[in-house]
Amino acid sequence: xxxxxAEVYDRLTQDIEYExxxxxxxxxxxxxxxxxxLVLELGCGTGSLAIEMAKRGYDMIGLDLSVDMxxxxxxxxxxxxxxxxxxxxxxxxxxxxxxxxAVICMLDSINxxxxxxxxxxxFQLVHMYLNPGGLFIFDINSEYKLSHILGExxxxxxxxxxxxIWNNTYNPSDKLCTFELTFFRKAxxxxxxxxxxxxxxxxxxxxxxxxxxxxxxxxxxxxxxxLSFNPPAPEExxxxxxxxxxxxxxxx
Numbered sequence: 001x002x003x004x005x006a007e008v009y010d011r012l013t014q015d016i017e018y019e020x021x022x023x024x025x026x027x028x029x030x031x032x033x034x035x036x037x038l039v040l041e042l043g044c045g046t047g048s049l050a051i052e053m054a055k056r057g058y059d060m061i062g063l064d065l066s067v068d069m070x071x072x073x074x075x076x077x078x079x080x081x082x083x084x085x086x087x088x089x090x091x092x093x094x095x096x097x098x099x100x101x102a103v104i105c106m107l108d109s110i111n112x113x114x115x116x117x118x119x120x121x122x123f124q125l126v127h128m129y130l131n132p133g134g135l136f137i138f139d140i141n142s143e144y145k146l147s148h149i150l151g152e153x154x155x156x157x158x159x160x161x162x163x164x165i166w167n168n169t170y171n172p173s174d175k176l177c178t179f180e181l182t183f184f185r186k187a188x189x190x191x192x193x194x195x196x197x198x199x200x201x202x203x204x205x206x207x208x209x210x211x212x213x214x215x216x217x218x219x220x221x222x223x224x225x226x227l228s229f230n231p232p233a234p235e236e237x238x239x240x241x242x243x244x245x246x247x248x249x250x251x252x
Contacts, residue, residue: 008162008183009046009069016107022052024227025104025137028242031229032221033135036101040129042091042122042138043109047073047084054082063087063094091125092118099131105138108238111146111201114176116208123216132247136218137240143203145237146170146177161186175203209241218243 029035037059041050044062046069054060054077062084064070070086077084089095091105092113103126113119126136141150151170157163167180179199184192206223213220224240225232232239 008164008185010048010072011162012164013048013107016048018048018052020227021049021106022056024240025053026056027229028137029102029135032242033102033133033244036134038100039102039104040096040100042094042103042105042126043107043112044073044086045069045107047076047086049104049106050084051077051080051082054084055080060084061087061096061100063089063091065090092121094125094129096129099129099134101131101134103130103134103136105136108139108141108201110138111141111204112199114200114202116212119204119208119212120215123212123218127216127218127245130245132245134245135221136243136245139238139240140204140209141201142232142236142239143175143205144235146175146201146203147172148235149237150179151177163192170203177201177203206239213241213243217245219246 038061039053039058040061040063041053042063044050044064047062050060050062050073062070062073064073064086065088067088070088073084074086087094091109110119110122113122130136147170150168153168155166163184165182168177170177177200179197179201181197181199183195183197185195187193210220221242221244222229223232224230224242225236226238227240
């Protein structure tokens with residue numbers, strides 16, 4: 001997964017305004033805690049958000065399972081003059097040499113954790129490597145979005161350099177949305193190279209997310225719709241969770 005996708009990922013996500021995502025994160029840091037210094041991003045992809053945060057003075061660690069994504073991220077960070085530590089690890093079983101002040105996991109990376117036991121493991125690892133009082137902020141594609149907006153729909157785009165077809169199916173019994181993507185990328189000589197990707201996201205209910213956070217001893221501070229601090233609407237497509245690792249209780 002992501003081997004060919006890394007080459008076109010930035011092109012396909014060019015509509016994402018990473019500056020606004022960074023604005024939201026900074027607002028959340030100030031609203032719910034202190035400004036962190038060292039921030040870990042799980043599922044950093046090609047590093048666009050980590051680079052934006054690094055430009056704002058945060059020491060960033062970007063972690064991702066895909067070597068190809070990280071290679072692209074490292075290239076971009078060098079080109080933009082920021083120093084980021086990129087780590088090739090699985091967020092379901094990652095290891096750090098120390099703790100961090102905050103953890104972020106954006107752009108529905110949590111939905112890619114399709115097993116609830118693995119979700120527990122991710123949250124527990126976040127708790128382990130997060131400093132007391134540190135924030136863990138993540139978002140998910142809502143069940144409504146996966147089942148009604150993406151599921152059972154076909155999307156496509158035709159361009160001179162790259163064309164793609166995105167066919168989605170949603171299984172309500174296991175709440176899995178399968179994305180079948182076919183890309184045609186222009187190569188040398190005017191010919192096109194085809195590559196295919198299959199991605200799967202799981203729809204999580206609020207109850208499931210809350211239960212997993214509770215099992216990991218993470219306190220839920222708020223659940224919000226979009227890049228705002230407003231409660232999610234009934235048909236919200238993207239939901240943000242802001243959680244905190246509570247400092248240990250002091251005994252007198």
